Amino acid sequence: MGRYIGGRIISMLITFLIIASLTFFLMKLLPGTPFNNQDKLTETQIVQLNDKYGLNDPVPVQYFNYMKNLLSGDLGVSFQQDGREVSTIIGERIGPSAYLGLQSLVVGTIIGLFLGIIAALKHNSFLDYGTMVIAVLGISIPNFVIAGLMQYWFGVKWQLLPVAYWDGFAYTIMPTVAIASIVVATIARFMRTEMLEVLGQDYITTAKAKGLSSTAVVIRHTIRNASIPIITIMGPLVVGLMTGTLVIEQIFVIPGLGEKFVNSILTNDFPIIMGTTLFFSILFIVVILLVDILYGIIDPRIRLAGGKS
Amino acid sequence: MSMKQEKLHDLSDDMFQPAKIDSSENEQIARESTGFWKDAWRRLKKNPGAITGLIIIVAIILLAIFGPGMNEHSYSEQELTRAKLPAKVPVLENIDFLGVNGVDIRGTDQYEAKGYEDEYFWFGTDEFGRDQWTRVWQGTRISLFIAAAAAFIDFVIGVAYGGISAYYGGRVDNILQRIIEVLVGIPNLILIILFILIFEPGIFSIILALSVTGWIGMSRIVRGQVLKLKSQEFVLASRTLGATSGRVIGKHLIPNVLGQIIITTMFTIPSAIFFEAFLSFIGLGLRPPEASLGSIINNGFRSLQIYPHLVLWPSIIISLIMIAFNLLGDGLRDAFDPKLRK
Numbered sequence: 108m109g110r111y112i113g114g115r116i117i118s119m120l121i122t123f124l125i126i127a128s129l130t131f132f133l134m135k136l137l138p139g140t141p142f143n144n145q146d147k148l149t150e151t152q153i154v155q156l157n158d159k160y161g162l163n164d165p166v167p168v169q170y171f172n173y174m175k176n177l178l179s180g181d182l183g184v185s186f187q188q189d190g191r192e193v194s195t196i197i198g199e200r201i202g203p204s205a206y207l208g209l210q211s212l213v214v215g216t217i218i219g220l221f222l223g224i225i226a227a228l229k230h231n232s233f234l235d236y237g238t239m240v241i242a243v244l245g246i247s248i249p250n251f252v253i254a255g256l257m258q259y260w261f262g263v264k265w266q267l268l269p270v271a272y273w274d275g276f277a278y279t280i281m282p283t284v285a286i287a288s289i290v291v292a293t294i295a296r297f298m299r300t301e302m303l304e305v306l307g308q309d310y311i312t313t314a315k316a317k318g319l320s321s322t323a324v325v326i327r328h329t330i331r332n333a334s335i336p337i338i339t340i341m342g343p344l345v346v347g348l349m350t351g352t353l354v355i356e357q358i359f360v361i362p363g364l365g366e367k368f369v370n371s372i373l374t375n376d377f378p379i380i381m382g383t384t385l386f387f388s389i390l391f392i393v394v395i396l397l398v399d400i401l402y403g404i405i406d407p408r409i410r411l412a413g414g415k416s
Numbered sequence: 417m418s419m420k421q422e423k424l425h426d427l428s429d430d431m432f433q434p435a436k437i438d439s440s441e442n443e444q445i446a447r448e449s450t451g452f453w454k455d456a457w458r459r460l461k462k463n464p465g466a467i468t469g470l471i472i473i474v475a476i477i478l479l480a481i482f483g484p485g486m487n488e489h490s491y492s493e494q495e496l497t498r499a500k501l502p503a504k505v506p507v508l509e510n511i512d513f514l515g516v517n518g519v520d521i522r523g524t525d526q527y528e529a530k531g532y533e534d535e536y537f538w539f540g541t542d543e544f545g546r547d548q549w550t551r552v553w554q555g556t557r558i559s560l561f562i563a564a565a566a567a568f569i570d571f572v573i574g575v576a577y578g579g580i581s582a583y584y585g586g587r588v589d590n591i592l593q594r595i596i597e598v599l600v601g602i603p604n605l606i607l608i609i610l611f612i613l614i615f616e617p618g619i620f621s622i623i624l625a626l627s628v629t630g631w632i633g634m635s636r637i638v639r640g641q642v643l644k645l646k647s648q649e650f651v652l653a654s655r656t657l658g659a660t661s662g663r664v665i666g667k668h669l670i671p672n673v674l675g676q677i678i679i680t681t682m683f684t685i686p687s688a689i690f691f692e693a694f695l696s697f698i699g700l701g702l703r704p705p706e707a708s709l710g711s712i713i714n715n716g717f718r719s720l721q722i723y724p725h726l727v728l729w730p731s732i733i734i735s736l737i738m739i740a741f742n743l744l745g746d747g748l749r750d751a752f753d754p755k756l757r758k
Contacts, residue, residue: 122598129602133610243465243746247738249690251697252731255717259724350605354697358717369698372613380613384606391603 112400119392126388131173134377135166160186182382187374193382197364203273204356204363208348211283215290220337222291223298224330230303238295245292250351254285254358271360282359286351290344297340301333308332335405342398349387456675459751466747472740476733480560483553542715542726546705552730555707559734562619562708563688566626567681573627574634575670575677581635582642583665589639596632604629608691612700619702622695626688634680641673675752682745686738693734709734 148156157163161172176183182193226238261281262270269278305311306329314324353365360366364383371379450458460466542548581592608625615621645651646669654664693710695701701711709730716726 118597122602125598126602129607130610133614136614243739243742247686247742248735249693249738251694251713252735255713255720255727255731259720259727263720346603346605349603350694353605354694357698372609373699380610384610387603387606 111403115396115399119396122392123389127174127177127385128170130381130384131170134381135169160184177385182385183378185371185376185379187371187376187379193378196367196379197382197386200362200364200367202363203361204352204365207279207282207286207356207361207363208345208352210279211286211348211351212290212344214283215287216294218287219291219294220298220334222295224302224325224333226295226299227302227306227333228325235299238299242292242296242299245288246296248288250285250288251354251358253288254281254355257281257285258358271358273359273361273363278359278361282355282361285355285358286348289347289351293340293344293347294337297337298333301336302329305329305333338398338402338405342395345394346391349391452675456748456751460747463747463750465743466751469740469743469747472736473744476556476737476740477560480553480556484550484557487547487549542712548712548726548729551707551712552709552733555709555712555730556733556737558619558702558707559689559692559709560737562623562626562692563685565623566630566688567684569623569627570630570634570684571677571681574631574680575638575673577631578635578638578640579642579665579669582639583646583661583669585643593639596635599629599632602629605691608695609698609700612695617695617700617703619706622692622701625695626691630684630688634677634684637676637680638673641676642669645669645672675748679745679749679752682741682748686741686745689734689737689741709737 154163161169164172173183180194182197185191185193185196222238222241226235229235257268258270258281261267268281272278311324311328314328315321319327349365352363353369355361356363356366357369364386367379368383368387371383542551577592581589607628611625611628612621615624651664651668654668659667689709692701692708693713696708696710697714699714701714702708704711704715712730713727713734716723716730720727
């Protein structure tokens with residue numbers, strides 16, 4: 108197990124170095140300039156600004172400095188916001204995003220598991236078909252469409268929920284539903300398939316034959332065995348959540364990291380784009396690593412297959 | 417028991433006929449033979465969801481082709497005096513609850529107020545007075561084109577990469593798979609965004625950006641399938657008969673993986689449409705007057721509270737496209753691989 112995790116961590120570090128370099132060089136290729144009010148600045152002021160941020164150095168030197176700073180956890184300073192540190196900006200923006208992401212993940216997973224289990228236990232019934240319709244709709248309808256429709260009906264027309272901004276629990280409901288829809292759909296579908304598979308196994312028949320109550324069979328044998336593979340889809344789901352938060356934060360004007368990222372793209376604020384990209388990438392890589400390790404612990408066959416290669 | 421025995425005794429000899437012993441007739445095929453494709457189509461036809469999806473897709477493609485030409489307005493023709501008119505459709509305008517009678521949410525007939533009583537804008541007009549019907553179908557056309565092109569590039573690269581990796585195996589496979597391992601670690605969303613930032617936003621840079629990581633899924637599926645197939649007897653038989661690698665790949669491996677490839681493509685298309693809309697949504701999409709479904713929805717959001725029709729129609733169409741492709745994809749998966757069916 109230790110060797111397996113060690114190997115995974117090394118490949119993770121390589122991936123991270125590649126992402127960091129890629130981000131850096133892609134940023135260098137970007138058209139446009141990062142400074143506000145470009146037209147009002149004089150030649151000398153631009154040269155001074157470039158000097159201040161080290162943009163006049165040769166690219167290899169810039170790259171070296173960037174990597175050196177990165178390893179000491181320094182992500183640079185924002186070009187747009189009077190030289191505030193990128194890590195500080197990420198730090199103060201991460202709260203709402205993390206809250207929204209986690210709330211969507213937890214709520215979505217619980218509802219998804221519940222729907223999947225019900226659909227499988229009532230296979231080919233009205234409930235089953237209903238769940239599958241919800242699942243197809245949840246996977247198909249883009250989250251920004253769901254967000255927009257909710258904003259219109261619940262926010263504007265019926266005035267049930269606040270239309271936008273971030274000021275307490277009521278403000279999190281619509282964004283959470285919009286992001287969680289894909290989680291609910293994916294997990295419900297997956298859980299249903301797994302449950303049906305497990306229900307057909309011989310050990311379920313054995314459990315029934317030895318006189319266990321049907322509740323015990325469902326809870327102790329079926330649900331437990333069916334939920335193991337759910338872990339494998341957690342990686343892609345977390346990525347989906349990240350994509351979700353980018354748009355949803357934009358739509359609901361939530362002061363989160365995604366909203367900051369999108370705005371810094373529009374204003375060419377390189378350090379923030381790079382910092383946020385790296386932050387998202389680290390998050391992504393770590394989640395995938397955790398999922399793999401977790402799965403290796405639960406199902407030793409994966410670990411053996413993975414360790415050999 | 418005794419009843420059955422009695423009945424057996426009732427059988428008289430003249431009820432039987434000697435069987436014809438003719439080996440040529442035994443071998444005759446009584447029914448038309450069912451090939452792989454025919455069998456899949458037969459199963460697909462039994463799946464109401466998949467057929468619904470197929471019909472929706474055909475209808476939307478037809479509308480995307482002919483929709484913009486169905487009235488006299490062009491997608492970039494501006495006329496500020498008729499800006500933001502709600503939808504109005506002949507005949508249907510007399511049915512109140514459909515909401516296509518040209519009356520806005522405050523209850524005034526905008527067509528009357530702005531002096532366009534005789535005109536009909538089936539989806540209304542946008543903030544510059546451009547006909548929304550034409551724009552929506554023009555946008556659908558572009559969205560579908562981007563998705564189809566991205567899916568095609570994914571198909572070409574993915575099949576080649578996965579096929580080579582699995583067919584040659586060994587060191588080639590090892591190197592190619594290490595490259596994929598690194599690529600998979602990069603969140604594709606971020607790669608796509610960086611890509612679009614560098615190239616000017618436009619149809620081709622969006623297609624390119626979608627293809628940068630899009631082919632990985634396809635290549636993995638093709639690799640898995642080819643690995644499974646290449647050790648089977650029919651491939652060995654073909655090799656023994658002197659078939660070249662090209663022939664084995666082209667005649668035996670690819671046709672057998674084709675089902676999986678088609679299914680994967682069916683799911684690539686909606687995800688490409690989603691990503692394109694998503695890019696438009698965060699301001700990295702097409703530049704006006706060019707429009708895709710995503711950029712039309714994004715524009716409409718600015719005036720969602722007062723003119724919901726600008727968001728409503730393109731949203732419905734993009735959702736329909738996504739639902740249809742997902743339904744068809746699910747149906748095809750069941751049709752091509754009955755073992756998977758639960």
